[in-house]
Amino acid sequence: MAISNALxxxxxxxxxxxxxxxNRVTGIQGLIQQTNTVISQAADARxxxxxxxxxxxxxxxxxxxxx
Amino acid sequence: xxxAIERLTLVQAADAxxxxxxxxxxxxxxxxxxxxxxxxxxNCLVAIHAxxxxxxxxxxxxxxxxxxxxxxxHGVPLAHKDIFYRAGQLSEGGSKIRxxxxxxxxxxxxxxxxxxxxxxxxxxxxxxxxLSPTGYNEHNGHVRNPWSLEHVPGGSSSGSGAAxxxxxxxxxxxxxxxxxxxHPSAMCGLTGIKPTWSRVSRASAMALSWTLDCVGPLAKxxxxxxxxxxxxxxxxSRDATSADLPVPDYEAxxxxxxxxxxxxxxxxxxxDHVTPEVAAxxxxxxxxxxxxxxxxxxxxxxxxxxxxxxxxxxxxxxAATIHRAWLTERPQDYAAxxxxxxxxxxxxxxxxxxxxxxxxAKLTQEWLAAAMGDADLVHLPTLSIPVPSxxxxxxxxxxxxxxxxxxxxxxxxxINYLGLPSASVPAGFVDGRPVGFQLVGRPFAExxxxxAADAYQRDTAWHDAVPPxxx
Numbered sequence: 001m002a003i004s005n006a007l008x009x010x011x012x013x014x015x016x017x018x019x020x021x022x023n024r025v026t027g028i029q030g031l032i033q034q035t036n037t038v039i040s041q042a043a044d045a046r047x048x049x050x051x052x053x054x055x056x057x058x059x060x061x062x063x064x065x066x067x
Numbered sequence: 068x069x070x071a072i073e074r075l076t077l078v079q080a081a082d083a084x085x086x087x088x089x090x091x092x093x094x095x096x097x098x099x100x101x102x103x104x105x106x107x108x109x110n111c112l113v114a115i116h117a118x119x120x121x122x123x124x125x126x127x128x129x130x131x132x133x134x135x136x137x138x139x140x141h142g143v144p145l146a147h148k149d150i151f152y153r154a155g156q157l158s159e160g161g162s163k164i165r166x167x168x169x170x171x172x173x174x175x176x177x178x179x180x181x182x183x184x185x186x187x188x189x190x191x192x193x194x195x196x197x198l199s200p201t202g203y204n205e206h207n208g209h210v211r212n213p214w215s216l217e218h219v220p221g222g223s224s225s226g227s228g229a230a231x232x233x234x235x236x237x238x239x240x241x242x243x244x245x246x247x248x249x250h251p252s253a254m255c256g257l258t259g260i261k262p263t264w265s266r267v268s269r270a271s272a273m274a275l276s277w278t279l280d281c282v283g284p285l286a287k288x289x290x291x292x293x294x295x296x297x298x299x300x301x302x303x304s305r306d307a308t309s310a311d312l313p314v315p316d317y318e319a320x321x322x323x324x325x326x327x328x329x330x331x332x333x334x335x336x337x338x339d340h341v342t343p344e345v346a347a348x349x350x351x352x353x354x355x356x357x358x359x360x361x362x363x364x365x366x367x368x369x370x371x372x373x374x375x376x377x378x379x380x381x382x383x384x385x386a387a388t389i390h391r392a393w394l395t396e397r398p399q400d401y402a403a404x405x406x407x408x409x410x411x412x413x414x415x416x417x418x419x420x421x422x423x424x425x426x427x428a429k430l431t432q433e434w435l436a437a438a439m440g441d442a443d444l445v446h447l448p449t450l451s452i453p454v455p456s457x458x459x460x461x462x463x464x465x466x467x468x469x470x471x472x473x474x475x476x477x478x479x480x481x482i483n484y485l486g487l488p489s490a491s492v493p494a495g496f497v498d499g500r501p502v503g504f505q506l507v508g509r510p511f512a513e514x515x516x517x518x519a520a521d522a523y524q525r526d527t528a529w530h531d532a533v534p535p536x537x538x
Binding site for chain 2: 008015017024025027031034035038039043046047053060
């Protein structure tokens with residue numbers, strides 16, 4: 001089900017106190033929906049309990065030490 | 068030597084000053100004269116501080132005469148993207164919203180260049196809030212490509228690219244969140260390096276996306292970049308995200324010898340939009356690298372839709388966080404093209420954002436395993452197509468412009484999510500406009516990236532070519 005313009009306008013208002021006219025949200029629903037789908041599927045397939053936002057810094061630092 | 072002054076590389080100019088063959092005053096007067104004569108045609112300048120530059124150059128010469136050489140860029144005139152703060156001086160980020168902003172602190176990277184003896188001549192144009200791969204800036208006007216004034220210079224470090232390519236200054240700092248050092252480097256015929264994320268401090272540089280932003284140099288050669296990078300890299304207590312790892316002597320790594328170096332070429336995804344003329348430049352570059360001893364291996368890219376989605380979500384969410392108050396209060400002061408790239412970030416759930424951050428290590432390892440395999444470097448296009456015109460990237464339906472911009476960032480934006488070091492290197496010309504390829508390394512392998520770029524430049528002369536606007 002597509003995210004409607006009306007929902008995006010309401011979210012902007014309720015979450016960010018921002019008045020977005022319809023012409024500002026038209027065209028971004030598709031991008032938002034696609035990005036949400038791709039990332040949630042990637043997370044379902046890969047994310048484990050050991051992964052967290054700081055895993056990356058830890059990994060590149062260890063990677064530098066090894067090389 | 069006067070006629071050749073602007074044709075010197077950064078390293079040649081710095082070494083000539085160090086040896087007493089050229090004075091800083093002479094270099095600076097020459098640069099100021101060219102900035103005044105050519106800069107306005109390219110619209111690459113925000114502000115040049117001629118009087119303070121002359122005073123700094125005199126001081127540099129007096130110090131040298133007393134044997135007080137400051138460092139490896141003593142007396143060399145530079146100028147930088149208008150994104151780095153200098154206490155007491157305007158810093159406007161290419162925007163209308165930050166017009167008149169005067170910071171009270173100086174960016175660590177500028178302080179490090181000051182300590183190395185470099186002179187800062189002023190501020191250079193950039194895309195509004197660093198948000199355009201073409202350099203588009205509705206408020207300050209289009210920066211022109213020195214190779215063709217009707218074509219884009221690349222962005223967002225557009226003024227840096229145009230000014231260095233036109234031989235107005237010897238090098239410039241830029242920032243790169245999705246390709247903003249590599250695009251202007253490729254489109255203007257320069258060498259530029261986006262270091263590993265966290266290699267260079269971002270303290271007091273205007274942020275676009277904390278997870279993706281990197282600071283790096285644009286210059287004529289890989290050796291110039293090596294000198295700049297060694298000065299600016301390293302831990303900074305003012306930037307908690309900066310890596311506390313030793314900084315190698317990047318210039319010492321430039322041996323010219325690529326024996327034992329394996330370079331991977333992923334043919335999937337990265338060649339989707341490459342035109343035959345541009346592809347011929349890349350093929351030729353691989354032959355040169357091979358002739359220097361490198362082994363070329365074919366590989367495949369993993370699913371780039373995942374990596375590009377991660378990059379988009381992280382960039383737009385972090386940018387929306389930074390810009391939310393201005394988007395609420397002053398939406399009319401953003402160009403539509405810029406606002407449209409930030410606003411999706413208002414809508415992503417926090418869970419999605421944290422998933423994108425949490426998967427970064429795994430996805431980077433997946434990319435390295437597939438695209439690099441057991442090689443040391445990955446060779447990619449920087450820009451898949453000939454440099455586009457200003458008209459092609461500004462006129463027409465928003466969807467068409469968005470698609471054109473997507474093609475420009477096709478090969479660069481994912482690298483920022485991966486956080487890997489990547490240099491753009493000049494590889495020839497198509498229709499009189501430059502072509503560039505990327506060399507991507509493993510985390511903190513800038514020395515290997517620059518070594519390969521330098522070896523390539525020993526057998527090519529694309530980086531020496533002087534654009535029509537420079538004469």
